[in-house]
Amino acid sequence: MNATIAAIATAPGEAGIGIVRLSGEKSLEILDHIFMPTKGNSIKEYQSRRLTHGKIIDPKTKQVVDEVLVTYMKAPFTYTAEDVVEIDCHGGIVPVRKILELVLRCGARMAEPGEFTKRAFLNGRMDLSQAEAVMDLISAKTDKSFDVAFGQLEGSLSKQVKKITDTLLEMMANITVNIDYPDEDIEEITYQELLKGANHIKKDIEQLLRSAYTGKIIKEGLNTVIIGKPNVGKSSLMNALLKESRAIVTEVPGTTRDIIEEFLSIQGIPLKIIDTAGIRETEDLVERIGVERSKEFFNKGDLVIFIVNASESLTEEDKKIIELLQNRKTIVLMNKTDLPIVLEEEEIKNLLPNKKIIKISIVEEKGLKELEDTIVDMVYGGQIKQKEASFITNVRHKDTLEKAKMSIEEGIDAIKQELALDFIEVDVKNTWEYLGEITGDTVGEDVIDQIFSKFCLGK
Template sequence: MSDTIVAIATAPGEAGIGIVRLSGGESLEILDKIFVPTRGESIKEYKPRRLTHGKIIDPKTNQIIDEVLVTYMKAPYTYTAEDVVEINCHGGIVPVRKILELVLRCGARMAERGEFTKRAFLNGRIDLAQAEAVMDLISAKTDKSFDVAFGQLEGSLSKEVKNIRESILEMMAHITVNIDFPDEDIEEITYKELQDSANSIYERIEGLLESAQTGKIIKEGLHTVIIGKPNVGKSSLMNALLKESRAIVTEVPGTTRDIIEEFVSIKGIPLKIVDTAGIRETEDIVEKIGVERSKEFFNKADLVIFVLNASEPLTDEDKQIMELLKNRQTIILMNKTDLPMVLDEENIRKILPNKKIIKISVLEGKGLKELEDTIVEMVYGGEVRQKEVSFVTNVRHKDALERAKTSIQEGIEAIRQGLPLDFVEVDVRNCWEALGEITGDTVGEDVIDKIFANFCLGK
């Protein structure tokens, strides 16, 4: 990592400020070739973490490129733990591009995707889980997903994983001593002590895994589909949740013929909510395509919101949809309760006995708060939300935890059967190494490259 890298750190397009970021041992020297401070300071007088005003000038033509503010940050107290320079120029495609081209011409190379964060990891400033949290922070869609990502960036998950690994390491040390020095005057570890330690490790790993489903939803959103026959109020419900008129609402059945997708935050939980075409038999070719797409989204959904018209009895169309819901996470809404009630709740429970049923009137805004509370309760499972837990939001982390859990389970079984300590040691070490993949302590270079390839340029 002796070379100096550069990238545009701000989003493309017109803006008040554009930032060109350099990192590496030659950052200051490259800056000195193109930057003329207003007060005429020499390169040795640049004070770290202070803005210096001046102009970027092409050294070949002496042409002024832009008026800028420059920040020099001295290693190791920087994002990458290397010397870093940030050039704050006028926002816009042209000035930023011109300065980037000038920096490249003066000796820097274009940064790869995520290379600034990769250098922070390789230089030991952050671990791999913290590095991955950077992208989660950038892509956070709600306050809650931001808080979880920021907690991971601060090391909440890493700390818990490292604590578990330390417990495993202590266990491995006892096992190794008893294997390597059986005849020495060393306190012999008992299988009961081993089992207690292994069970404790298993429970801590299981605790992290229990947060994975909630963590995945917080990060990616709860894929929610609104279904029902035509004209029961699906589009009105979506508009009410979004608090805007996104879907067309009319008295004519079959108005929604395509899929409408939007993100909405329900008390910090991102919902990727889909308003579908009403499911019914139809001869209209366009509506028929919409119905088929509705069924596709239904099959992929994490949560189904099934809307019924409370002012009508159950129809055959309703019952056909209900048959599809028996094994799905579902909330049933009896809408239009502002009209005379005809639909009998008991008839719904005969077909779907264990589903949550909420009586609402989208027109009058009744029942919407209860719907939101129910969604929150389903996501957090009642208990998880109230605990101070490190949510697992990353598929790679979950996979590593699953393998760690399997290994410690096999170790517990080996202990239970009284197998030689050599067998136990292999399983315990496998668990320790799997957990190390989360923080990057035991991960291969190919995995590291793959992770940072998903980052944006300039980060």
């Protein structure tokens, strides 16, 4: 029998309410020891899923600890598929701590991180990918990342993986029958049929993998570095995107001497905007340190926004930065187009072929919408519709899919060489086992423990 577990389910600090959660066979019994309903003698007299008003009382001292609302939810239709009790008390550190201490004293034990969700998984209420989506839901930074996490919690990823594993199981069954009963009157599977099925599986896996880059950005954010020589409008761009005066803007070159970081959302995509010191040769010690830090952050950025001054010709400082951008995902902004234009777009195209170039005027707020749309297009890559929920946002899932792809490719090679069915069966089974690690069907206990150890207490 699993022990009854308890934990504080709300964040620490002052709030309107605090919640202490219990799960396990003795949840109602423990609650009955410490709770006195306003009407009636015992919580056991009330129906499941009914909110009940009353007081938490210390059974030893008979002192009232807090006025609360409690809910008893009977298994199996609960979050953990076990009996669950939630005690809603006044928010704050003291009330929840006191109630948790009473609960533990009356027979519950302290829940481990993520143990409520782990029990939901072990009791079959959700698969492993859905359980992992719970933490993604909690840590979502934007509406889009929330929608993706909720879609996975609802089973969008699980359904796609199950579709592939079902095909693999059917293929394995056909191979096994042909191996074990070669002399029986059964339809012989051909290498051509196997190749067609394996290629279809590979295609489905690749489709999921294509969403991994976008999924990572949606979940973790896009590290976007604004770079350029001094006084081209880097800080002005940051302020315009944030719609607030976050960075100091003056006509004096070299105003920004350190790194400024801010988060914002562009059409649901979380961006970590990094405004860097202007890259140039300088004798100023502080500015020189800032320039070196700019170069460090430049190398870590997922996306580089390079700003040039359209009202003057390219300088040596511009050209040195351009040399660094050849193999980087870059958007070039030709700023200050409200002034007479000196720099031709064609010159930048020759130096930075295949880079998106946008003419903007931060002063007149021109081109900013096109910049936002370009960032969105680059993230989604034109391959995935924004409304799709089945993005691969989890590094573990991506690594597992890559292993599955490699395994099915080995199977395809074996089929093309018309090797014995036993060899092909091994590759197909390995692919199935890798995919099963995503949903938890074939994952080991050590991996399960590692996954849930990253969860917060009370979830």
